[in-house]
Amino acid sequence: DAGVIQSPRHEVTEMGQEVTLRCKPISGHDYLFWYRQTMMRGLELLIYFNNNVPIDDSGMPEDRFSAKMPNASFSTLKIQPSEPRDSAVYFCASSPYTWGGTDTQYFGPGTRLTVL
């Protein structure tokens, strides 16, 4: 299995530009998670999906952030407009369904976003 795939691996953009991060989860996994990692705030859950439906988006910082999962094999996280404080590493993770809820999460390699 190829694991969770994220693209791009690195993104440098200027303040005000739109940024789209992409994720392909492991085939057959029912849950997909988006995290953000910064030195100051650590690893934060932004949003997660179950069977392509957003379950909890309480971690999404503000309206500039949006996430979609149009099908079981693809998800996007969009920031519009981007700001320097959005600079971080963004991880996507997926998890299979198990009795009682999700279990092990499998992480992608992350996208390092720099907003100038």
Place this chain on the structure above:
Amino acid sequence: AQSVTQLGSHVSVSEGALVLLRCNYSSSVPPYLFWYVQYPNQGLQLLLKYTTGATLVKGINGFEAEFKKSETSFHLTKPSAHMSDAAEYFCAVSEGAGGTSYGKLTFGQGTILTVHP
């Protein structure tokens, strides 16, 4: 709400020495507990997990952790450190079945492990 506290943002040991990384949690329902490891410029990788059953859990690379409900702890240990263990380690908690937001992982702030020759 669930939370995780990792005691010590940096831990330094000599090669061959005992590794002990501390994690305490709070959860209103019986938790699922995890340790993940992150090597530089990589995503997180599961080391081990506790869901139900035996409280001493063995993971990959010789690591193990013990769930102690009375102490709300899930400390990670390895008898003998190796240079390749140098990485950042994250403890995480998930509400199990019965929780209002099960499936959602809450991570600690991470502990950077340095191994000296």
